[in-house]
Amino acid sequence: MWDGLRTILISSAGAYAIAKFLRGSPYMGWVGFVFLMGHLSINQIARMRAPDPHAVDITGAQMVLVMKLSSFCWNVADGAIPEADLSDSQRDRRLTELPGLLDFLGYVFFFPSLFAGPAFDFAEYRRWLDLSMFDVPATVDPAKKPPTRRKRKIPRSGTPAMKKLAVGLLWIFIYVQLSAHFYPEVLTEPTYKQHGFLQRVLTLHMVPLTARTKYYGVWTLTEGACILAGLGYNGVDPSTGQVSWDRLVNIHPLNLELAQNTRAYLENWNVNTNRWLRNCVYLRVTPKGKKPGFRASMATFTTSAIWHGFYPGYYMSFILASLVQTVAKNFRRYFRPFFLHPRTQAPLPAKPYYDAFSWLVTQFTFSFATVPFLVLSLHGSLAAWANLYFYAVIGTLASLVFFASPAKPALKRKLEERAAEEGERGEGLHKSRSVESLNGTEPVYGMPGDAERDWDEAVGEIRAGVKARKGGFGKGKGVKGMKG
Numbered sequence: 001m002w003d004g005l006r007t008i009l010i011s012s013a014g015a016y017a018i019a020k021f022l023r024g025s026p027y028m029g030w031v032g033f034v035f036l037m038g039h040l041s042i043n044q045i046a047r048m049r050a051p052d053p054h055a056v057d058i059t060g061a062q063m064v065l066v067m068k069l070s071s072f073c074w075n076v077a078d079g080a081i082p083e084a085d086l087s088d089s090q091r092d093r094r095l096t097e098l099p100g101l102l103d104f105l106g107y108v109f110f111f112p113s114l115f116a117g118p119a120f121d122f123a124e125y126r127r128w129l130d131l132s133m134f135d136v137p138a139t140v141d142p143a144k145k146p147p148t149r150r151k152r153k154i155p156r157s158g159t160p161a162m163k164k165l166a167v168g169l170l171w172i173f174i175y176v177q178l179s180a181h182f183y184p185e186v187l188t189e190p191t192y193k194q195h196g197f198l199q200r201v202l203t204l205h206m207v208p209l210t211a212r213t214k215y216y217g218v219w220t221l222t223e224g225a226c227i228l229a230g231l232g233y234n235g236v237d238p239s240t241g242q243v244s245w246d247r248l249v250n251i252h253p254l255n256l257e258l259a260q261n262t263r264a265y266l267e268n269w270n271v272n273t274n275r276w277l278r279n280c281v282y283l284r285v286t287p288k289g290k291k292p293g294f295r296a297s298m299a300t301f302t303t304s305a306i307w308h309g310f311y312p313g314y315y316m317s318f319i320l321a322s323l324v325q326t327v328a329k330n331f332r333r334y335f336r337p338f339f340l341h342p343r344t345q346a347p348l349p350a351k352p353y354y355d356a357f358s359w360l361v362t363q364f365t366f367s368f369a370t371v372p373f374l375v376l377s378l379h380g381s382l383a384a385w386a387n388l389y390f391y392a393v394i395g396t397l398a399s400l401v402f403f404a405s406p407a408k409p410a411l412k413r414k415l416e417e418r419a420a421e422e423g424e425r426g427e428g429l430h431k432s433r434s435v436e437s438l439n440g441t442e443p444v445y446g447m448p449g450d451a452e453r454d455w456d457e458a459v460g461e462i463r464a465g466v467k468a469r470k471g472g473f474g475k476g477k478g479v480k481g482m483k484g
Contacts, residue, residue: 004058008065011039012108015069019076020098032073033280036066037306044309060116063307065108067119067276072107074280075122085288089279093123103129112225116218118248118272120231128231136236144241154230160245164224171217171253178210184374187384200388205367211374212253219250248272260358262321262328265366266444274445277304282443297448304446313372313381320369320393322447327399328362334403334411342415343422368392 014035022028043059071093078086078094086094099107099122107125127133134153136145146155184207186192192200226232227245234247252268259265267274282300286292301318308314339351369392372381385393402408 004061007039007043007058007062008108011036011062011065011069012105014039015073016101016104019073023076023098024080029070029074029077029284033070036070036073037303040066041306041310048310059309061114064113064115064117064119066307067117067273067280068108068121070280071119071276072104072122074284087283093121095122099126110231112229112231113222113248116222118219118223118226118250119276120248120272124231124247128229128233133233134230137238140236140238140241144236144238146236146241146243155233155236155243157227157230157232157245160232160243161224161228164220164227168217168220168224171213171220175210175213175217178206178213182206182210184211184371184380184384187371187375187387188380193387197389201364201391204371204384204388205364208367208370208374209257212256216251216253223248223250257363258359260355260362261332262325262362262366262447263444265362266321266325266447270445273304277446278442292442297443300443301446301448304443311376312378313374313376316372316378316381317369318446320396321366323396323400324365324369324392325447327396327403330403330408331399332358334408334415337415337418341422342418365392365395 015032018028018032018035022031025031040059040062043062047057047059072095075093075095076098078090079096081094083091083094103126104122106129107122110125113119124133131153134155148155182203187204187207192203195203223232226248232245232248234244236243250270250272252271256265256268259268277300281303282292282296285299286296301322305315305318336354339348339354340346341348368385368388371384375381375384
């Protein structure tokens with residue numbers, strides 16, 4: 001524990017010093033980001049070299065701290081930039097003055113979220129600290145203002161916090177019951193191969209599900225602790241007076257377990273990490289006035305992978321999941337419309353069967369893809385996949401080949417013909433709101449939002465670079481010849 005405290009203090013002192021002495025430098029945010037990721041990487045490597053199940057591993061708390069402190073560095077850097085040059089989110093969280101050391105350490109060691117998160121920005125912590133977070137807008141009827149205890153400004157949060165406590169303990173209880181039967185090592189035990197294929201697949205699905213229940217429990221408990229402290233407060237509905245306590249929600253278990261597509265699956269897992277990757281990496285590497293592209297997606301993917309650690313299993317999961325998301329996007333784009341009315345987008349009678357099949361494929365494909373995330377080692381991960389005949393790898397690669405074949409243009413033509421029959425020929429392929437929302441290009445949890453677009457952009461950049469070099473070489477050669 002003392003070594004862990006030392007680790008947290010090193011990261012915190014380094015980030016504060018960078019923010020203090022490099023403030024005003026255009027590179028301050030990146031210097032802080034690289035320092036924090038570098039320090040985390042050192043400890044991740046140490047964790048790999050000296051695994052000890054009886055020791056306290058500080059890297060989990062340090063991963064949360066990296067999110068908080070890198071955001072802090074960017075918030076300080078934004079404080080030196082004119083507001084007109086910032087986005088709404090950046091303006092809301094910018095720090096025009098460096099906070100005092102005591103407030104900063106209170107932010108770092110905020111106990112309800114110290115070990116497992118959730119992460120939040122210093123601006124939110126400061127509004128909680130000075131109680132400005134709980135100012136009720138004038139539009140709210142005084143009779144509908146949330147009740148407080150005595151003269152406190154923080155609304156009563158005991159009931160929602162206790163509900164989170166109960167739900168969190170229930171998830172922990174489920175984990176304790178299931179973990180005795182469904183643990184990562186079971187996938188490589190000799191007895192596992194003696195079962196039939198379907199039973200092996202069901203066991204495979206239960207292993208990641210069991211692991212998720214642990215995170216459901218821990219993150220729900222920490223969210224409840226933040227609600228009890230008041231930091232989970234997220235405003236009040238002016239019409240009903242209902243208080244919202246979802247500021248620091250980090251997980252949506254039901255939405256994830258019922259997800260019918262990869263984006264919904266990833267968006268409901270570790271929500272705060274998704275937000276951090278977007279605000280501190282994806283949007284930061286994009287030059288002002290330009291849209292994020294291949295470089296932003298690749299930077300986000302790399303950051304997410306390194307942030308988790310260096311076990312081979314992490315990278316196996318990330319790479320396969322990225323390919324799965326590309327395939328899933330194509331299936332949703334070119335097959336789902338056949339189950340919707342081409343003009344009204346109303347579900348056709350066969351739509352429930354499509355939904356059930358999509359859920360089944362999404363859940364069991366991601367169960368396969370996340371196994372290396374739990375097994376960690378290369379040999380163990382390959383062995384677990386081999387016991388299942390690499391079904392998700394083969395299916396994903398076959399789908400990639402399918403959509404690279406003439407089948408994709410044929411499907412597109414068929415959809416256009418259906419639209420034309422309904423009088424939509426001039427408007428092109430109509431998409432429902434749900435499809436549009438799921439066809440975003442932003443990465444989710446580091447996975448490329450549109451890998452095909454990113455690949456095409458990367459190839460275009462390479463071709464443009466080669467063409468420019470050839471042009472420059474030819475021009476130089478001509479000049480040299482003239483001088484001769």
